[in-house]
Amino acid sequence: MFSNKEEFKSMFLQKLEMMYGKTFNDSTKRDQYHTLGNMVREYISSNWISTNESNRAENNKQVYYLSIEFLLGRLLGQNLLNLGIREVVEEGLNELGIELRQIEEAESDAGLGNGGLGRLAACFLDSLASLNLPGHGLGIRYKHGLFDQKIVDGYQVELPEQWLRHGNVWEVRKPDQAVEVSFWGKVEFLQKENHYVFRHVDAEVITAVPYDMPVIGYKTKTVNTLRLWNAEPSPHYHSYDVLKYKRETEAVSEFLYPDDTHDEGKILRLKQQYFLVSSSLQSIVNSYRKRNGSLADFHKRVAIHVNDTHPVLAIPELMRILLDEEGMGWDEAWEITTQTISYTNHTTLSEALEKWPVHIFKPLLPRIYLIVEEINERFCRELWEKYPGDWQRIEHMAIIAHDVVKMAHLAIVGSHSVNGVAKIHSEILKQREMKLYFEVFPQKFNNKTNGITHRRWLLKANPELTSLVSEVIGIEWIKKPEQLIELKRQAYDPSLKEKFSVIKKHRKEILAQKVFEQSGIKIDGDSIFDVQVKRLHAYKRQLLNVLHIMYLYNRLKEDSTFTIHPRTFIFGAKASPGYYYAKKIIKLINSVADKVNQDPQISKVLKVVFVENYRVSLAELIFPATDVSEQISTASKEASGTGNMKFMMNGALTIGTLDGANIEIMEAIGIENMFTFGLKADEVLNYYENGGYNSTEYYHHDGRIRTVVNQLTNGFFPETADEFEPIADSLIVQNDQYFVLRDFASYVESQEHVNRAYLDQTKWIEKAIINIAHSGYFSSDRTIQEYADQIWGIEPIGVKI
Template sequence: MDKSIFAKALESQLRSKYNTTVENALDWQLHECVSSAVMEHISPNHAQSLEKHLSGRRAMYLSMEFLMGRAVHNNLMCAGVYEDVEDVLKQHGRSLGELETIEDAALGNGGLGRLAACFLDSAATLDLPLDGYGIRYKYGLFKQKIVDGFQKEEADNWTKYGDPWSVRCQQDAVNIQYADMTVRAVPYDMPIIGYGTDNVGNLRLWQAEAVDDFDFNKFNDGDYTGAQAKKNAAEDISRVLYPNDNTSEGKKLRLRQEYFFSAASVADAIRKHKARFGSLDELEKYLTIQLNDTHPVIAIPELIRQLVCEGYDFETAFEKAHKIFNYTNHTIMAEALEKWDCSLVESVIPKVYTYILMINERFIRDMYSKGMDKKDIAAIQPVAGGRVNMAYMAIYVSSYINGVAEIHTEILKKDALKKWYELYPERFQNKTNGITQRRWLALCNKELSALITRLLGDSGWITDLDRLKELAKYADDENVLGEFIRIKKTKKQQLADFIKQNDGIEINPDTIFDIQIKRLHEYKRQLLNALSIIYIYYGIKDGSIRDFTPTTFIFGAKSAPGYRRAKAIIKLLGEIGKMVNSDEQTKDLLKVVFVQNYNVSAAEKLVCAADVSEQISTAGTEASGTGNMKLMLNGAVTLGTYDGANVEIVQEAGEENNYIFGARVEELADIMPDYDPRKLVFENEKIGRVLEKLIDSNFDDGGVPSDQEGSFKELYKALTDGASWHVPDHYYVVGDLESYVAAKLRCNSDYKDKLAFARKCWLNMCSAGKFSSDRTIRDYAQNIWKIVPVSKRGV
């Protein structure tokens, strides 16, 4: 885009929309008009790309979450106009940095949603015809504030200043029928700009609206609430990401959401295919659909239902669905594999429930034909015990099922989904997750990116991350490592400035930055990290830990609003921070900081500044992780368990350049049946005094009754006696504590040799090529979706 043309377009938009100038525009006005000018610039490419995607075989990516983050900086970079736009703004005394006040598009909860965003970025850059489909939530993931140590949630109205990166497509609206209501799904298209290409991918997000949004007669009769009841009921469906499903109404709304976007996306695909090809006879030849976890699995019976409505018999519709659908499993934990009560499904979407039962009957017939006995069939049939098992339905119907890391996929095959693997071994594949280096290095760490480009002689690594391997030869170059250390110091100072502004806390950039950033969940073991800090604190106090390198422990995490035990861990971290940050003996050695409102924009700062990447989930529980990849890519060592993608990180970068601890999957299988954490607490004095802090009343848990989730005493009970459905220390926190502390102290000691530690960090960065989402998407395209770049069609 010519700078002078952009400058005129920007000035024109500001005048016409807000009667202001570049110099005087508010941040959000500037964002609106910069974005609109770029959208106008890319619009022809977007339209042409949509046409190309529909002209041949394409893939649809259905996901409940798309954690896109703030779009403007990434889009400007991918469009190749970042520097030009910055130059234009500087001429008026403005900067793109001012747009950091703009809201993130936080339409996701964590790794699953961020993975979906990275996949769209990679597909667009690789010219692949992949488009995303999800929900346009009015309120994204909540804003988090820490008040008196507790997480408090506030609504995240991310579109309050508009949404210039989306286009409403009223002509493609679809009516979605439930048993008790009909709503309209209106799509908004968000362009996904490919880097270094004219290809523009598409994310279609569906917004729920009422078919009849106002009852004039009720209003005239004085029933003002009733007059808008249908409007409110419809809009509730796309109002909030993951409504609390602890209640029956919450469960019903969650099911409505999942059906809403799945049904709308299926209808969209069918309508577009018919418009282009005249019939659906070859639908499976041109379309493949990836189900990102179990949330969109309801699309399977819905597609079959719609095909039957188009005149196909059930068996033909089923075979088409089998060839079209593929399923990504993101967890081995039974509680995370969705199961819906049959009565709920039948009451909300009875027509679809009929086809679920038909799928189940077909499965039973298939299994009898294979000679399977009734008991074994009942153990894995999609409908059993009054519940619909969405994962089982996905596995039965899909062409391919994939895990997201080598160890995760092996656990699926050997344990979690063993019976299914024995039935359909040819369907199972592994697709280790990845991240886009565009956002997670080129954009967020310009200083390190410049060094990489200079050493390589070009910027080709931005689309070929394997090029980083060429930099391993500098691992013993003191000049390069010295520059790398200075860059890290710069990023640590930038993070310190952000935390000062965001949280009002001063931190020392000359300390080790030990960072754990991810969703707050017991299996991710922020509690283990917390207990280790108490362990180290007492060790420094009693002299058993000496010569400790000053360390700032930084956490960023959000707990689900109804997850009281996770919220208690956030409160505990605050209490530990008060203790170690104020103790004269430790305050210059230990600091604990909890970053409020962790989101994509905060992550962009945190991953660049980390010396140590905490990846400490219980072995066998984290499917992959992608935060571990982002931190590795920016030159941090991994302190972690042999879990998820940590296994492959160590394979790529070397165990000698990382810090692995804890029981492994096969060891836990032997340990857990007879494991007694109380024995460790009573026999090990150091562990005992750490856990005693949970019950000695010196830490303030806000006065939550001791037998209720959310109290520190209940945390103690969960570890020692078990709680709810958990066995004692279900995630082996107490069991791994000493091994973890030992690895932490070894890392802390190694940091004293700055060059040697920088060498480890450098080699991690050089070894990160495998973890590009470009590699992951190429693998999906070749081995599951069977799609080719649109630029190669007809060649």
């Protein structure tokens, strides 16, 4: 394409003029972004074609990763980095008088996800391509991803997210590969010789049109594909009410996670899930048939992975294709289906394990319901043979029971692999949440501890630290992140520590500037940046963090001898629109921020910032600037966490419970290099099973707790009246489900330890470097290699150019 900056400048200017019919001097940043994006897509098009050709020619096994979320973030900078042309482009643009960073800002974050689940899927795609593995993503092309968050008077306000407003330079529409997806209607069946033939008739049909996006590997010729499906009216379906049909069709790919508090919303969510799996399975099967004809060996060439329960309808959909279209018998179809499908569980929260009422499921998906019903009948019969007379066990394990379809049960029964995402999470699944299934299918259960792509979260997000690490241990670690461990031997080198300190200070200044631009709050770059950024949920305990800040405020006001190193508490989080309690927590954080930041005495020592509209591009500024990483979920509730890994990789120290991957981080770095507190998972689970916790005891016996809980309702926040009564009630009246008060004293003590440790900067930086050195294990390259070897059975491809 271009070999130096002169060639790049010439091609860039020529391309811009061709695309927009204007000179460079008249162009906008968005014009420049679209020009550069188009150049990159053209640059990789031959590799993209060659990757697809290699897959076809070698007929090697491929994995298809089905996920309702893909939280991609901005792609321009990452693609330039992975292609190895970022420096040339940056130099060329500089000579034209523009900064690459400004052009990157013109790109919308692709907000097709809500949090860790979707970001994990994006990291996995990056690792698959970078390891030359044949793996593709399949999702929905939401017109509006997760909402844009505004904070108005301390309250979260949701606005439609508009990532497609100016088009998406990375996508290629493929109308010739569109498929049709059927809903409603009824099932007819005819007896043919010795078996039944099923036909889905009178169905409402919608068209699924694929939009393909390239997934570019790091300095490799592999370019995999993320296929996102768009819902459009079918030209073959004639409705009496054309406008209603059009509106309902387009709604399927309009919003991520529509509100499902009412049946209308439940129907739309279930429609989305079937739309994703039916279009994806049809596409995969069509591609397979072109190469192989018969589907008899489908499972030997195709692995389909379902990311949590949202795409679990892939199981009955594949059965439908094998039974109704391929004409197979049940046993053969079931063998192929279970050998093809694998499932990742992401939660121990029972409310997050999806269940669909039969009165919604059956009329919307009549053929799929019949197949699920048959799977359930056969499974219950097997259980009866294994556990004769144990109706309670069978009732508990059934896929359909009490007029509800249980998706996690279907996922376990219909797949060959069920994995958790951290060691403790996988053990909790086996020993508690899914114990009965583990007893029946012990061979299916395994662990794959999550990982993150170091290419985005270190190379792209923190180029200065990347350069320093490469200066000290060479560049081999970029391809083999486990080699970051070489840094550990240098952790005590004064020169390295000094350079790290300068980089951290610089990254804090960058974030401080961003915070000032967004909120007008000035924060002290020399203060401890203490950060909690993640989805807002009660179990993640942003509340514990904010109650501790209230305690510090009270202590500083009352005790003139009490001193701490200046601390800036930074929060970023979105609450689901219908999650009333989580929105109250956001309001509380903002009320505490107002109280603290407007107090002339306290604001010299404490600052509280709630960053609006937390998203991937903002995260890339936050992680490198952080000193203290808050990972304070109720033990046993966080399946893994991946923010903990991103902070660690950028030299932040963790304060956390022994939950999720925090435990494996501690085992890697040593307990002396992080700050732990609180109940352990078995203690929490014991309370849930046997009772014995009384939150009012902690309220009555700890004056610090009593003061902060009372302040929620006693006029301490004068403008809020009874605003925070639901929070106070959750802690006292409802007995504090997530043990915030139980862990409060332990958390305060651990935070005091943080404060003392930070004062010894030499030791603190040593701990930070040890964290970075051990972070290579938590690269998604390691995770994906484990999936490839132990679950999917896929091998690297040789892309021929």
